[in-house]
Amino acid sequence: MKKYIRIIKILRREWMVIKFWGVRGSVPSPGKETSYFGGNTTCVTVESDSTLIIIDGGTGIRNVSSVVEKNSLKNIHIILTHYHWDHLQGLPFFLPLFNPSINIDIYGKRNVSKVLSTQMKQPFFPADYKNLPSKINHKKIKPFFNIGDISVETIENNHPSGCVGLKLIKGNKCFTFITDNEINAHSNQVTTQDQFVDFIRGSSLFVHDAQYTDEEIKKKRGWGHSTYNEVVAIAEKANCKNVVFTHHDPMRWDNALKEIISSYSKSKPNMHIKAAKEGMSIKL
Ligand SMILES: [Zn+2]
């Protein structure tokens, strides 16, 4: 009996549950045309045992408050990939910030305390960030770091003002999340396509910004986002079979996105390609 309990415990240790709370890029896009995939901006959670990691504070983060409350979590971790509005604008409405019994580690590439203090002050917001009741620790994103028993690796994205791509590893599970990245940036390229292929190789789940079609990107080179085909191309090179598109364009209506996914299920039958959808969770 003890042996089985030990095996179950070992298996449990390798679980990560990925959940999407905000999948839209650039600006919140509520409305009947976007309600299937959702209009909230970027926020994804990674849960494992009692560890909760929140990636980005777009408007989707508002609903993560209920998870913290339901599980009576006292320690949570927020990683901010960068500070563009669509990755920060929900944070002032994340209720655990106002709970004095909660510890929150917030990771940012640089000046995270200064950036959030600027966002949450008069006349932009009624509460002063420096006086929030929760216990907030600011941490600098390094190339490699650990949160609980999850190890995190990062890569520099090609994006105006910078952004970090993330690889979270637990046991033999690997979740790669790269938002706001122009895989084939024609100018200011800091990371090459081959380097991204190396980074994502071995991912159990690969999530990447796919904001544009091949036609649309012709006018949007240098904006720091990728096309569906560019994402699928690096996934194929890295032999990643489970691919999720995210950071949907605010003008990409549900029917158009469903058609795009349907065309890949025909052209790439050996891959599992999905579009991120609010409320979707994937267990690794
Ligand atoms: Zn964005």
Ligand SMILES: [Zn+2]
């Ligand atoms: Zn951005």
